[in-house]
Amino acid sequence: MALTKITAGGLADNSVVTASVADSQVTLAKTTGVATTPYLTVFRLSANHTGDTLPLTNWEAPDQSLESTGVGSAVTHSSGVFTFPTTGFWWIDYHCHFQAADGEDGAYVFTYMQFTANNGSAWTTMNENATNMHPSSHSGTIQGSATGGILFDCVATATYKVRKGFTTQDSGIDVRGETDKTFSWISFRRIGDT
Numbered sequence: 001m002a003l004t005k006i007t008a009g010g011l012a013d014n015s016v017v018t019a020s021v022a023d024s025q026v027t028l029a030k031t032t033g034v035a036t037t038p039y040l041t042v043f044r045l046s047a048n049h050t051g052d053t054l055p056l057t058n059w060e061a062p063d064q065s066l067e068s069t070g071v072g073s074a075v076t077h078s079s080g081v082f083t084f085p086t087t088g089f090w091w092i093d094y095h096c097h098f099q100a101a102d103g104e105d106g107a108y109v110f111t112y113m114q115f116t117a118n119n120g121s122a123w124t125t126m127n128e129n130a131t132n133m134h135p136s137s138h139s140g141t142i143q144g145s146a147t148g149g150i151l152f153d154c155v156a157t158a159t160y161k162v163r164k165g166f167t168t169q170d171s172g173i174d175v176r177g178e179t180d181k182t183f184s185w186i187s188f189r190r191i192g193d194t
Contacts, residue, residue, distance in 0.1 A: 039085065039190035041075040045177025048099075054114075054165030055080030056175060062182055075188040081120065082162045082188070084154045089192045092152055096166060097176040097183040098144040100133050108132055109168045111146045111175070119159045126150050126162075133173060155194050 043059040057080040073085035084090060096111040112128040129146040154160045164186060166175050176183040 038071050039073060039075075039090075040071050040187065042185060042187045043077065044182040044186075045175065045184040046179040047177045048174040049166070049177070050174045051171040052165075052167045053175065054167075055163035056165060056184075058177060059186070060179065080163050082186075084157050084160065084188070086190065087154050087157060087194050088190045089194060090152045090154055091149060091189045091191050092162065092186065093147075093149045093189075094164060094186040095145060095147045095184060096129075098131065098133060098146070098168075098173055099176050100142045100144075100170065100173045109144065109146065109166065109173055111148070111164070111166045113148070113150055113162060113164055115152060115160065115162045117156075117160055120161065123163070126152070133170075151191075153194050 042062060044062055045056065045058055046060040047058045049056055049058070059077050059080065075085060076083050092113065094111070094113065098109050108130055110128050110130045113126045114123040115126055116123050127148055127150050129148040131144045131146045133142055133144045152160075152162060
């Protein structure tokens with residue numbers, strides 16, 4: 001007679017091995033809390049932004065040889081606002097590359113991430129990263145960067161969105177972007193259910 005019910009605490013650890021479980025018995029409904037579909041989306045800035053900018057726009061999917069845009073359903077963007085394809089915990093990484101022309105005094109540059117829970121009616125800053133470009137006495141173009149990451153809990157795809165911005169003490173500093181190589185980028189990776 002087949003066993004149809006096991007009382008709580010009735011199985012010792014390691015008493016059921018994977019080989020003895022039929023594939024048809026392991027269903028998606030029995031894997032709650034596990035991110036079963038990988039989601040990873042990458043964007044880069046395709047053109048420079050000069051001076052304070054919110055949101056940063058001109059995001060594009062990388063399209064050079066051997067570059068990938070990601071896996072799974074993509075995070076999308078419109079006018080610099082990113083929308084998630086599904087709810088869950090998302091790890092958002094970003095890197096901004098800055099440049100200042102000769103004679104610019106870029107004492108600081110901040111890059112920050114904002115989110116909305118009401119489809120853009122109000123925005124809240126989640127984190128900031130900063131860099132000091134260089135003292136005012138320099139010659140030639142100066143390069144700098146700021147990198148950061150944030151764990152974001154998207155509980156409703158219609159209303160929970162994010163955007164990226166930057167501000168600087170000197171209006172002549174650019175966040176660098178190009179269409180044929182990646183200088184400034186953002187990536188979204190789903191890591192689990194909300």
